[in-house]
Amino acid sequence: MQETNLLASVLGITLVAILWWYAKRARTSPYKSPGPPALPIIGHLLSIPLHDQAETYQKWGKRYGDVLKLNIVGKTLIVLNSEEAATDLLEKRGQKYSDRPRLASVEVMGWDRHMVWAKYGKEFHMSRKLFQDQLSLKQCEVFQDRQIRQARIMVKNIVKDPTSHRIHMLRFVASVITEVAFGHEISSPEDNYLQFVEKFTEDLGQLASSRTIELLGLFPFLKNIPQWFPGAGFKRHANLLSKEWEFMETYFCEEVQKELKTGNARPSFLANHLETLMHSEKHVNDEDINRLKAAAFLMYLAGNETTWAGLSTFILAMLLRPHVQRKAQDEIDKVVGKRVIPDLSDREALPFVEAVMQETLRWFPPVPLGNSQRIQALSSITHDEGVYHNPDEFYPERYFSQALRPAEPYPKSVWGFGRRICPGRHLAESSLWTAIVHILATVNIRPAKDSMGEDIIPPVQYTTHLTR
Numbered sequence: 180m181q182e183t184n185l186l187a188s189v190l191g192i193t194l195v196a197i198l199w200w201y202a203k204r205a206r207t208s209p210y211k212s213p214g215p216p217a218l219p220i221i222g223h224l225l226s227i228p229l230h231d232q233a234e235t236y237q238k239w240g241k242r243y244g245d246v247l248k249l250n251i252v253g254k255t256l257i258v259l260n261s262e263e264a265a266t267d268l269l270e271k272r273g274q275k276y277s278d279r280p281r282l283a284s285v286e287v288m289g290w291d292r293h294m295v296w297a298k299y300g301k302e303f304h305m306s307r308k309l310f311q312d313q314l315s316l317k318q319c320e321v322f323q324d325r326q327i328r329q330a331r332i333m334v335k336n337i338v339k340d341p342t343s344h345r346i347h348m349l350r351f352v353a354s355v356i357t358e359v360a361f362g363h364e365i366s367s368p369e370d371n372y373l374q375f376v377e378k379f380t381e382d383l384g385q386l387a388s389s390r391t392i393e394l395l396g397l398f399p400f401l402k403n404i405p406q407w408f409p410g411a412g413f414k415r416h417a418n419l420l421s422k423e424w425e426f427m428e429t430y431f432c433e434e435v436q437k438e439l440k441t442g443n444a445r446p447s448f449l450a451n452h453l454e455t456l457m458h459s460e461k462h463v464n465d466e467d468i469n470r471l472k473a474a475a476f477l478m479y480l481a482g483n484e485t486t487w488a489g490l491s492t493f494i495l496a497m498l499l500r501p502h503v504q505r506k507a508q509d510e511i512d513k514v515v516g517k518r519v520i521p522d523l524s525d526r527e528a529l530p531f532v533e534a535v536m537q538e539t540l541r542w543f544p545p546v547p548l549g550n551s552q553r554i555q556a557l558s559s560i561t562h563d564e565g566v567y568h569n570p571d572e573f574y575p576e577r578y579f580s581q582a583l584r585p586a587e588p589y590p591k592s593v594w595g596f597g598r599r600i601c602p603g604r605h606l607a608e609s610s611l612w613t614a615i616v617h618i619l620a621t622v623n624i625r626p627a628k629d630s631m632g633e634d635i636i637p638p639v640q641y642t643t644h645l646t647r
């Protein structure tokens with residue numbers, strides 16, 4: 180309610196400014212590029228939904244083409260709907276287009292200094308290098324034992340309590356990331372690390388699902404109003420989130436520093452980097468430590484829901500396509516036998532399991548939109564009819580050549596493009612693969628039954644914010 184009052188008052192003040200600015204801009208930059216019809220002044224503002232934007236871009240992409248040019252109250256938004264357009268702009272001309280747009284909703288929390296929202300420049304490169312050093316394909320091998328141990332715990336819990344499979348999968352994902360980021364093993368649902376982050380995610384979700392983000396997008400100057408101003412509840416909320424982030428990154432980092440001092444630290448992203456800093460000849464300053472602890476915490480945030488979304492899609496696909504599940508299970512039985520669970524050394528020998536994982540990522544990409552200077556509609560790209568035959572169908576066989584039909588490519592676009600490509604992709608793929616193969620090798624995924632004994636087939640329905 181307070182936000183609505185605020186909206187009404189700022190609308191009055193800004194309308195005149197917008198009209199003047201729009202009139203000036205319209206003279207110099209007419210919107211002639213393909214896109215849906217726009218309203219005067221506000222352009223496509225009301226046509227772009229707050230949620231499920233990826234689906235809207237996909238629909239428009241089919242109608243208006245690969246590159247959409249949208250007008251949001253005079254600001255141009257370019258949406259790339261094909262791999263070719265995204266590669267051309269973000270890989271071949273990456274230097275120019277790798278910046279993030281400035282978001283008042285991020286700036287209000289002071290998070291624009293963190294890598295994921297940072298400007299494309301020196302600080303971004305230094306943070307990005309931290310990820311590249313510790314999350315390369317080779318380096319991720321160090322964490323395989325921990326992924327396997329956590330996958331075993333997950334399937335044991337699923338067998339004991341199948342209706343809570345989503346919670347067991349979430350715990351698997353969170354455990355792998357805390358192990359990799361901080362060397363910490365989550366031992367129970369009451370674990371400090373889990374509790375802190377759950378509270379933070381809940382608080383963040385509240386802000387993300389309110390109209391505040393939309394409001395700040397339209398009127399960025401609102402980020403500067405004081406906390407006491409009527410209707411400025413979002414500023415207090417943002418302040419709380421900012422403090423929670425600071426508390427957690429410091430807490431996690433201090434725990435690892437203590438473990439390093441007592442010689443109890445296990446190899447992890449944070450421990451390995453801190454050790455390198457301690458042994459380097461360079462003078463270690465606060466900036467180095469701050470960059471490092473922010474990166475470790477960011478890794479936790481970026482890696483959790485995304486990998487979980489992938490696993491949830493896998494379960495849905497297996498429920499809807501039982502014959503695919505059987506075919507993947509038969510492959511596992513044939514290659515390693517019925518009594519053994521494959522590990523990553525068997526990955527190449529299990530091409531159909533690989534295809535199931537790739538198809539899971541393609542069918543519903545966990546991150547449906549990439550967001551640099553140009554928005555990449557990743558789900559439009561993985562559903563491009565020019566590349567994928569019947570793209571809405573979950574069909575892992577598409578990756579093998581068949582009579583009169585060449586093999587289709589793995590959907591590498593699900594990791595984004597160019598200099599902003601996901602730095603956690605090797606870890607994410609190996610976690611996803613390990614979880615999928617453990618589930619396939621140990622349980623059968625079947626629909627629950629209703630009171631009449633009939634299968635309950637879930638609808639294919641996603642809520643889309645930043646991740647699925």
Ligand code: HEM
Nearest residue numbers: 295481482485486545546549550593594595599601603607
């Ligand atoms: C299935 C799981 C995952 C998927 C599909 C995924 C996908 C993506 C995509 C598409 C982007 C680019 C977004 C953009 O350009 O706006 C991205 C960025 C990022 N991802 Fe992932 N990701 C996954 C898991 C992970 C994991 C496990 C980590 C950490 C270990 C991670 C860390 C990051 C970070 C830090 C960025 C920001 C990179 C930058 O701004 O330069 N992701 N991810």
